Amino acid sequence: MGAVKTKRMPRAVREQQMLDAAVQIFGQRGYMAASMDEIAELAGVSKPLVYLYLNSKEDLFTACIRREAKVLVEAVRAGVRRDLPADRQLWEGLGAFFAHTGRNPDAWSVLHLQARTHGEPFATEVAAMREEIVTFVTQLILAAAREAHRDPDLPEREVAGLAEALVGAAESLAAWANATPGVTARQAAATMMNFAWAGLGDLMAGRPWSPPEERTGT
Numbered sequence: 001m002g003a004v005k006t007k008r009m010p011r012a013v014r015e016q017q018m019l020d021a022a023v024q025i026f027g028q029r030g031y032m033a034a035s036m037d038e039i040a041e042l043a044g045v046s047k048p049l050v051y052l053y054l055n056s057k058e059d060l061f062t063a064c065i066r067r068e069a070k071v072l073v074e075a076v077r078a079g080v081r082r083d084l085p086a087d088r089q090l091w092e093g094l095g096a097f098f099a100h101t102g103r104n105p106d107a108w109s110v111l112h113l114q115a116r117t118h119g120e121p122f123a124t125e126v127a128a129m130r131e132e133i134v135t136f137v138t139q140l141i142l143a144a145a146r147e148a149h150r151d152p153d154l155p156e157r158e159v160a161g162l163a164e165a166l167v168g169a170a171e172s173l174a175a176w177a178n179a180t181p182g183v184t185a186r187q188a189a190a191t192m193m194n195f196a197w198a199g200l201g202d203l204m205a206g207r208p209w210s211p212p213e214e215r216t217g218t
Helices: 011-029 036-043 047-054 057-078 086-103 105-117 122-149 157-179 185-204
Strands: none
Touching (some): 011 036, 011 047, 011 057, 036 057, 047 057, 057 105, 057 122, 086 105, 086 122, 086 157, 086 185, 105 122, 105 157, 122 157, 157 185
C-alpha cells in the first residue's frame, strides 16, 4: 500500500501558529534576543518556512504588532456598551482593557515595551494603535460631557487631553499589574477609576478644577 497522505494545514492557520510562537518569544525574550530558530521550533515548523511566509525577523515582528494591536482595540471597543452611564462605560472599557492585557502578557510586552524601544517602523505601528484607542476614549468622554453640560458644541479639546492622560496611565498600570502577582483585571480597573473618575466626574458635573490665578509682579 502507498504512503498515507496527510492533510496539509492551510497557510492562514500555519501563519497564525507562527505568529503565536513569535509573540511568546518576542514578549519573553525581547526583540533583539529572540531568534528565528526558537520561533520556528516553538511553532513546529522549519526556519526556512518562517522566512517563506513572513520574509524576515523585522517583518515577523511587525506582523505580530499589527495583529495584537488590532485584537486589543477590538477587545476594548467590544467591552463598552453605549447605553450605560458615562462612568459605567469607562469602567467596562477599562475592565476589557485590563482583562485582555492580563490574559495576554506576552502580547502586551510586545506592544508596550518591545515595539516602543526598537525604533521605526515598530514605534509607528504602536502609535497608530494608541491613537485609535485615544480617539475612542475621547469620543466616549466627549459624548458624556456634552450631555452633562447640555452643550452639543462643547469643544473636543476640552476632553482630548484627559483621554490622552487616561490612556497613558492605563498603559503604565497594565504593565505594573502584569508584573505584580495577585493583581486582577478588576482590581486594576478599580484603581484606574479611583485615579481618574474624581476629576472626570467633576467635569461631567460642570465643576472642573481651575488653576489659581497667577500673581502679577509688584
